[in-house]
Amino acid sequence: MSKRAYVNIVIWALLLTVPAWLPLIGGYTALASRILIFALCTMGLNLLLGFTGVMSFGQAAYFGLGGYGAGLILVHLTSNMWIAVIVGTLAGGIAAVVLGPILMNRRGIYFAMITVAIGQIFYFVAARWDSFTGGQDGLTGFSRMPLHFGSITVNLTAVPFYYFVLFFFAIGAAAVAMLLNSPLGHTFVAIRENRRRAAFLGIHVERYIWASFGIAGFLCGLAGALNALQNNFISPMDLYWVASGNFVIMAVLGGMRSFWGPLVGSIIFIGFQDYVSSIFPNNWETFIGALFIIVVLFFPNGVLGIIRRKAKVA
Amino acid sequence: MSLLHLENISRVFGKLVALQNVALEMNEGELYSVIGPNGAGKTTLFNLISGFFPASTGEIWFDGVQVNKFTPERRVALGLVRTFQITEIFPELSVFENIRIGVEAQMGCSAHPWPGRKLLQQINRRVEELLKITSLEAQADRTVSELAHGDQRVVEVTMALSRKPKLLLLDEPTAGMGRAETHHMVNIIRVLHEQQKISILFIEHDMDIVFGLAHRITVLNYGQVLATGTPKEIAANPRVQAAYLGEAA
Numbered sequence: 001m002s003k004r005a006y007v008n009i010v011i012w013a014l015l016l017t018v019p020a021w022l023p024l025i026g027g028y029t030a031l032a033s034r035i036l037i038f039a040l041c042t043m044g045l046n047l048l049l050g051f052t053g054v055m056s057f058g059q060a061a062y063f064g065l066g067g068y069g070a071g072l073i074l075v076h077l078t079s080n081m082w083i084a085v086i087v088g089t090l091a092g093g094i095a096a097v098v099l100g101p102i103l104m105n106r107r108g109i110y111f112a113m114i115t116v117a118i119g120q121i122f123y124f125v126a127a128r129w130d131s132f133t134g135g136q137d138g139l140t141g142f143s144r145m146p147l148h149f150g151s152i153t154v155n156l157t158a159v160p161f162y163y164f165v166l167f168f169f170a171i172g173a174a175a176v177a178m179l180l181n182s183p184l185g186h187t188f189v190a191i192r193e194n195r196r197r198a199a200f201l202g203i204h205v206e207r208y209i210w211a212s213f214g215i216a217g218f219l220c221g222l223a224g225a226l227n228a229l230q231n232n233f234i235s236p237m238d239l240y241w242v243a244s245g246n247f248v249i250m251a252v253l254g255g256m257r258s259f260w261g262p263l264v265g266s267i268i269f270i271g272f273q274d275y276v277s278s279i280f281p282n283n284w285e286t287f288i289g290a291l292f293i294i295v296v297l298f299f300p301n302g303v304l305g306i307i308r309r310k311a312k313v314a
Numbered sequence: 315m316s317l318l319h320l321e322n323i324s325r326v327f328g329k330l331v332a333l334q335n336v337a338l339e340m341n342e343g344e345l346y347s348v349i350g351p352n353g354a355g356k357t358t359l360f361n362l363i364s365g366f367f368p369a370s371t372g373e374i375w376f377d378g379v380q381v382n383k384f385t386p387e388r389r390v391a392l393g394l395v396r397t398f399q400i401t402e403i404f405p406e407l408s409v410f411e412n413i414r415i416g417v418e419a420q421m422g423c424s425a426h427p428w429p430g431r432k433l434l435q436q437i438n439r440r441v442e443e444l445l446k447i448t449s450l451e452a453q454a455d456r457t458v459s460e461l462a463h464g465d466q467r468v469v470e471v472t473m474a475l476s477r478k479p480k481l482l483l484l485d486e487p488t489a490g491m492g493r494a495e496t497h498h499m500v501n502i503i504r505v506l507h508e509q510q511k512i513s514i515l516f517i518e519h520d521m522d523i524v525f526g527l528a529h530r531i532t533v534l535n536y537g538q539v540l541a542t543g544t545p546k547e548i549a550a551n552p553r554v555q556a557a558y559l560g561e562a563a
């Protein structure tokens with residue numbers, strides 16, 4: 001068995017058994033759900049950042065839209081959780097697909113700035129439109145509904161909800177894994193590596209950046225929908241540029257060139273947030289900032305980059 | 315019918331006239347060389363032909379089609395493929411992966427998100443064929459940034475080959491190479507021309523290579539065509555000797 005297959009089996013085995021072992025090391029299941037949700041959105045972002053080589057600093061927009069999509073549907077239309085998740089996913093994804101053409105032929109910092117600007121527009125709309133989104137107070141009035149499988153009803157308390165999240169995380173991760181092994185994924189990486197060469201091999205670079213942006217939008221929308229269900233609440237802060245920055249930090253911390261980097265980054269970030277903020281409730285972000293700077297300066301390929309380098313030397 | 319027909323093309327950069335009324339006619343099956351001193355406008359000529367930037371005036375005809383307004387991608391699809399004076403490859407990918415990008419583009423499946431086993435096999439088989447043509451099999455799994463300069467340039471040529479060019483533009487294919495590497499590259503150009511039946515237009519500073527390979531030559535000087543002819547005619551041309559060959563000798 002290849003080393004990669006072995007690593008995958010271990011990771012999935014650990015994820016499947018989280019409720020059994022996490023409390024033993026001082027964690028709790030809802031924390032794991034949160035980690036998976038942020039990892040999923042960061043995987044979407046990393047498709048852009050790590051694999052297509054374009055800097056999106058506005059991914060919270062699609063995360064937040066996913067959240068509002070799911071929340072609003074539950075408030076106004078249905079109590080079906082599956083529909084809520086699908087609607088949230090579509091909200092993030094369709095927005096990214098529609099907005100992609102504004103971005104796809106910008107480069108570097110201009111691309112980044114427009115992603116931020118779009119994100120801020122969504123933020124202001126969500127924060128101001130009190131009657132629809134709840135404004136600054138956020139959207140409330142919905143909560144996780146039980147799932148029905150035939151005659152069986154499952155209440156989504158912490159542990160069942162974790163598996164609900166894990167189910168979608170698995171779909172998202174599998175889709176990304178398949179994508180990265182496909183010609184489309186190869187083409188994304190080629191664009192990251194050398195746009196000029198790609199274009200002069202006949203590849204329409206902008207269209208692929210658009211595609212990558214759209215796919216990332218669906219993944220972030222899905223994660224955002226799950227996040228709304230996790231909290232039974234959405235805040236416009238979920239759309240704020242700081243939230244986008246956090247996803248970038250997670251991607252960089254974990255390792256942008258690695259498939260599992262976003263999960264590792266999310267574990268570090270969310271774990272750190274949870275642990276340090278219980279000790280220093282007001283300045284845990286300083287610690288994350290310091291950690292981030294250390295990683296960027298000394299380990300540009302993130303935590304997984306360190307492990308990989310060690311493995312190569314050994 | 316000519317494969318490439320340039321009608322009085324010019325290109326200006328601000329006040330600099332990089333190319334002025336350049337005409338060139340290349341036939342299918344030819345091995346054609348563009349020579350000239352540094353700054354003569356050779357690379358600019360390639361940039362116009364390949365669509366890197368537009369011509370200021372004039373017409374570019376390829377395979378019976380006026381391509382002036384075509385994007386680079388569209389020209390590639392027509393079979394007009396180039397390499398660059400400074401090697402352009404995908405540095406962190408393996409040799410195999412570099413070539414695969416071209417193959418997938420050629421097979422029209424670059425956007426395929428979930429390929430079946432059959433398609434993947436087809437792609438891999440074609441990559442291996444190409445690696446064999448340019449003798450890169452032994453390097454297939456190496457990261458291209460770790461390869462010797464000469465091998466990197468061979469990788470770029472192989473990528474270009476993956477797009478099944480009708481006309482291959484090579485910008486100083488042996489630039490910066492040692493003797494053995496140069497010899498290898500010259501052999502590859504021969505193979506592409508004779509076995510793969512590709513028409514090749516190349517820029518080259520090494521006169522031994524130019525006179526050894528080219529059927530016809532165009533000499534550029536200060537953005538203008540100084541002379542066009544067979545190697546014999548060019549070698550005997552007094553203006554060329556004065557402007558270019560003389561100084562090199």
Ligand SMILES: Nc1ncnc2c1ncn2[C@@H]1O[C@H](COP(=O)(O)OP(=O)(O)OP(=O)(O)O)[C@@H](O)[C@H]1O
Pocket residue numbers: 327330332350351352353354355356357358359399
């Ligand atoms: N994009 C550009 N913008 C401005 N000037 C340019 C540009 N490209 C080329 N030039 C100028 O046009 C002239 C011709 O350049 P070009 O690169 O075509 O020369 P060349 O014949 O390929 O030279 P070399 O043998 O050194 O490669 C030069 O004076 C160069 O500085």
Ligand SMILES: [Mg+2]
Pocket residue numbers: 356357358399
């Ligand atoms: Mg040049």
